Amino acid sequence: MEQIKTDILVIGAGSGGLSVASGAVQMGADVVLLEGHKMGGDCLNFGCVPSKALIASGKAAYGQAHSDVYGVANVVPQVDYAAAKDHVHDVIAQIAPVDSQERFEGLGVRVIREYGSFISDTQVKAGDAVITARRIVIATGSSPLVPPIPGLDDVPYETNETVFDLRTRPDHLLIIGGGPIGMEMAQAHIRLGTKVTVIEGDRALGKDDPEAAALVLESQRAEGVIIEEGAKAEKISGTGGAIEVLAADGRVFKGSHLLMAVGRKSNIDKLNLDAAGIETTKTGIKVDDSLRTTNRKVYAIGDVAGGMQFTHVAGYHAGVIIRSILFGLPSKASTSHIPWATYTDPELAQIGLTEEQAREEHGDRMEVARFDFHHNDRLIAERKTKGFIKAMIVKGRPVGVTIVGHQAGELINFWSLVMVNKLKMSQVSAMVSPYPTVTEVNKRVAGAYFTPRLFENPTVKRVVGLIQRFVP
Numbered sequence: 001m002e003q004i005k006t007d008i009l010v011i012g013a014g015s016g017g018l019s020v021a022s023g024a025v026q027m028g029a030d031v032v033l034l035e036g037h038k039m040g041g042d043c044l045n046f047g048c049v050p051s052k053a054l055i056a057s058g059k060a061a062y063g064q065a066h067s068d069v070y071g072v073a074n075v076v077p078q079v080d081y082a083a084a085k086d087h088v089h090d091v092i093a094q095i096a097p098v099d100s101q102e103r104f105e106g107l108g109v110r111v112i113r114e115y116g117s118f119i120s121d122t123q124v125k126a127g128d129a130v131i132t133a134r135r136i137v138i139a140t141g142s143s144p145l146v147p148p149i150p151g152l153d154d155v156p157y158e159t160n161e162t163v164f165d166l167r168t169r170p171d172h173l174l175i176i177g178g179g180p181i182g183m184e185m186a187q188a189h190i191r192l193g194t195k196v197t198v199i200e201g202d203r204a205l206g207k208d209d210p211e212a213a214a215l216v217l218e219s220q221r222a223e224g225v226i227i228e229e230g231a232k233a234e235k236i237s238g239t240g241g242a243i244e245v246l247a248a249d250g251r252v253f254k255g256s257h258l259l260m261a262v263g264r265k266s267n268i269d270k271l272n273l274d275a276a277g278i279e280t281t282k283t284g285i286k287v288d289d290s291l292r293t294t295n296r297k298v299y300a301i302g303d304v305a306g307g308m309q310f311t312h313v314a315g316y317h318a319g320v321i322i323r324s325i326l327f328g329l330p331s332k333a334s335t336s337h338i339p340w341a342t343y344t345d346p347e348l349a350q351i352g353l354t355e356e357q358a359r360e361e362h363g364d365r366m367e368v369a370r371f372d373f374h375h376n377d378r379l380i381a382e383r384k385t386k387g388f389i390k391a392m393i394v395k396g397r398p399v400g401v402t403i404v405g406h407q408a409g410e411l412i413n414f415w416s417l418v419m420v421n422k423l424k425m426s427q428v429s430a431m432v433s434p435y436p437t438v439t440e441v442n443k444r445v446a447g448a449y450f451t452p453r454l455f456e457n458p459t460v461k462r463v464v465g466l467i468q469r470f471v472p
């Protein structure tokens with residue numbers, strides 16, 4: 001058994017673990033990194049990257065079939081599903097070197113390709129090595145949740161870990177779960193020529209603003225996706241090519257393939273957390289505001305910490321704990337400035353509170369400013385006018401922003417800057433945007449906030465009247 005002593009042991013080489021390892025080693029710490037499966041974790045291999053690449057294939061096909069509005073004849077796209085998957089894997093391969101073992105070893109990290117398991121509160125066993133570390137970071141991510149639905153074990157089904165390897169186009173894809181995974185995959189597949197039925201137990205895109213989510217669902221339905229809400233899958237039967245899903249209310253859905261997209265479970269099984277005195281909650285590892293577990297020497301970040309499950313959150317967590325581990329400085333993770341986006345068409349993005357949450361928290365002190373995309377000249381030119389932005393504002397500062405429409409995921413970046421720096425809407429309205437850009441909607445929503453104050457305000461009108469009379 002090899003005995004290794006290090007400053008920092010990172011368990012899991014996904015978005016969070018890699019950020020900690022690269023940051024810490026480049027600032028002078030001794031770092032050991034464990035990875036039991038693929039370098040790059042979920043995001044690179046089974047998540048963000050392949051899903052966005054497949055969405056890009058779908059977008060190309062959709063563009064060919066809907067170009068006549070620009071004066072270019074529509075054509076029926078000739079989709080080669082296997083070639084679309086080659087594109088997906090080529091995109092992964094282009095990004096992979098950044099997350100590779102070679103790159104991290106080049107930075108000075110000792111990389112061990114084994115699963116780690118605690119044997120004491122400061123020691124982890126991985127293959128033939130026992131690593132003793134001053135601080136340990138658990139960044140083991142999450143896996144697809146596969147609920148015990150009767151019959152599921154007896155039918156072939158896909159998850160995000162297998163669907164990107166399918167090379168024959170499904171005739172009819174049943175998707176259980178209308179969250180971000182379900183709705184992104186639904187649209188990518190319908191655009192590549194697969195029939196799609198989404199079976200959602202509650203409300204599809206239920207974590208998002210209902211008005212914005214409705215616009216996304218309406219668009220997908222118009223493209224032919226069948227979205228059945230309030231349909232909790234209770235029983236599954238059939239064989240590959242002929243699968244049936246029975247919902248709690250008796251509805252039956254038939255398709256050729258099945259994708260399970262009903263949420264995530266934290267990867268904690270292999271960690272032997274009890275040996276290190278680390279407690280868990282229903283959603284993952286229990287952490288405090290500074291992402292410390294119940295063992296003060298051990299941190300948990302990213303999906304395994306059970307909060308918001310996004311790559312940028314895992315990266316943000318890495319920054320928070322590096323500050324505390326390397327410099328001993330107090331550092332806390334917050335969620336109020338964390339955006340998220342769902343890359344459907346139209347895209348759906350959110351930061352801070354939704355309208356409903358803001359009303360609940362702030363009551364009548366909260367005002368909603370709104371700007372519809374059909375007033376933006378660039379979006380008119382691009383024929384992408386479906387969508388809106390609304391900002392929830394308290395005492396002149398945004399507490400939340402919802403954007404649905406073309407490039408919503410890009411537009412929300414700006415509000416992250418505004419909210420993390422606690423900027424006021426007056427500062428937003430002071431900026432100048434080049435014309436004609438989609439980004440003008442960000443300034444125009446600030447304009448919408450000030451319009452009634454300026455243009456419908458009798459005091460302003462009186463003051464302007466007086467000045468006009470007396471100033472030469």
Ligand SMILES: Cc1cc2nc3c(=O)[nH]c(=O)nc-3n(C[C@H](O)[C@H](O)[C@H](O)COP(=O)(O)OP(=O)(O)OC[C@H]3O[C@@H](n4cnc5c(N)ncnc54)[C@H](O)[C@@H]3O)c2cc1C
Binds near residue numbers: 017034181304309
């Ligand atoms: C289909 C899909 C699409 C997504 N799209 C987006 C998106 O567009 N934008 C976005 O922000 N997020 C997206 N996500 C979420 C994103 O992938 C995750 O939030 C992110 O990968 C979490 O990073 P992480 O470091 O916590 O975990 P991971 O990236 O999952 O990495 C954890 C790593 O730890 C390893 N591991 C587990 N246990 C052990 C152990 N005991 N020892 C050693 N290694 C271990 C695993 O093999 C894995 O490589 C998507 C997810 C899915 C499934």
Ligand SMILES: NC(=O)c1ccc[n+]([C@@H]2O[C@H](COP(=O)([O-])OP(=O)(O)OC[C@H]3O[C@@H](n4cnc5c(N)ncnc54)[C@H](O)[C@@H]3O)[C@@H](O)[C@H]2O)c1
Binds near residue numbers: 147176181182201341
């Ligand atoms: N664009 C992005 O950033 C992006 C994209 C994909 C995934 N993700 C991340 O991955 C996480 C997981 O995504 P997800 O879509 O799997 O999970 P989710 O929890 O967001 O949605 C799962 C859906 O499945 C439904 N459901 C659960 N059991 C069901 C049943 N028996 N029958 C029918 N419906 C059922 C739930 O009501 C819910 O709407 C997301 O929360 C997000 O953090 C992010």
